Amino acid sequence: MLHHLLRFGLPSICAVCHSWPCAQPLCTACQQRFVPVQPRCAGCALPLPGAALAGSALRCGACLTQPPPLDACFAAVDYAYPWSGLLARFKFQSEPGLAALLGSLMLRSPGVAQAVGGADWLLPMSLSPQRLAQRGYNQALLLAQQLARQGAPQRCRADLLLRVQDTPPQTQQSRAARIANVRHAFAVQPLLASQLAGRSVLLVDDVMTSGASLYSAAAVLRQAGVARVGAVVLARTNSFAPAPETPG
Numbered sequence: 043m044l045h046h047l048l049r050f051g052l053p054s055i056c057a058v059c060h061s062w063p064c065a066q067p068l069c070t071a072c073q074q075r076f077v078p079v080q081p082r083c084a085g086c087a088l089p090l091p092g093a094a095l096a097g098s099a100l101r102c103g104a105c106l107t108q109p110p111p112l113d114a115c116f117a118a119v120d121y122a123y124p125w126s127g128l129l130a131r132f133k134f135q136s137e138p139g140l141a142a143l144l145g146s147l148m149l150r151s152p153g154v155a156q157a158v159g160g161a162d163w164l165l166p167m168s169l170s171p172q173r174l175a176q177r178g179y180n181q182a183l184l185l186a187q188q189l190a191r192q193g194a195p196q197r198c199r200a201d202l203l204l205r206v207q208d209t210p211p212q213t214q215q216s217r218a219a220r221i222a223n224v225r226h227a228f229a230v231q232p233l234l235a236s237q238l239a240g241r242s243v244l245l246v247d248d249v250m251t252s253g254a255s256l257y258s259a260a261a262v263l264r265q266a267g268v269a270r271v272g273a274v275v276l277a278r279t280n281s282f283a284p285a286p287e288t289p290g
């Protein structure tokens with residue numbers, strides 16, 4: 043417990059390299075090395091190598107050919123070392139205290155603060171009741187709460203978008219199988235649907251792999267009359283290849 047507090051409760055040790063003393067949860071060297079400023083596709087958040095960093099909404103070839111159901115999509119970092127390990131600790135080893143650091147990385151990513159400010163609701167990607175009971179918390183909700191902190195915390199709503207179907211871990215599946223899996227996974231809370239009509243929402247999740255879950259949730263929200271659906275994740279896998287650990 044003391045060890046945990048020392049590492050994460052006080053901003054004195056870098057969460058990645060453990061250098062001490064450190065004024066922030068992530069030291070400057072790790073910030074520069076592991077949070078590179080990277081132009082990403084505005085539709086799917088995949089890196090756009092060679093693209094100029096600007097506020098412009100550049101899209102990759104795939105998103106230009108077949109636009110995804112997201113109006114905007116942001117990722118702070120690649121799903122790779124050290125973030126894959128930190129996320130595993132955050133999700134599977136009961137270290138929800140990492141939410142503050144991970145949330146701040148998301149907020150510092152280009153375009154995210156504006157997207158958060160412009161959204162009526164921040165919607166964490168929901169877990170099935172079984173998964174929630176297993177883990178004890180929804181990591182996406184913790185991240186969404188961090189994002190909502192600066193503005194109006196009540197904009198973070200875990201009650202509007204429901205996961206009505208548990209899906210098997212997506213790790214080893216093809217993209218087509220993932221999309222088929224999550225097609226009916228989400229639903230809008232019917233009693234609250236009127237709060238979504240005409241609104242602008244931002245989905246929040248920890249990892250984006252194929253995008254199948256986010257796209258499925260976005261389609262459900264659009265059917266409910268949502269005017270604008272964006273998504274922000276901490277980490278994006280660099281391709282549709284299976285991720286080394288189980289997102290979800």
Ligand SMILES: [Zn+2]
Nearest residue numbers: 056059069072
């Ligand atoms: Zn460090």
Ligand SMILES: [Zn+2]
Nearest residue numbers: 083086102105
């Ligand atoms: Zn794209």
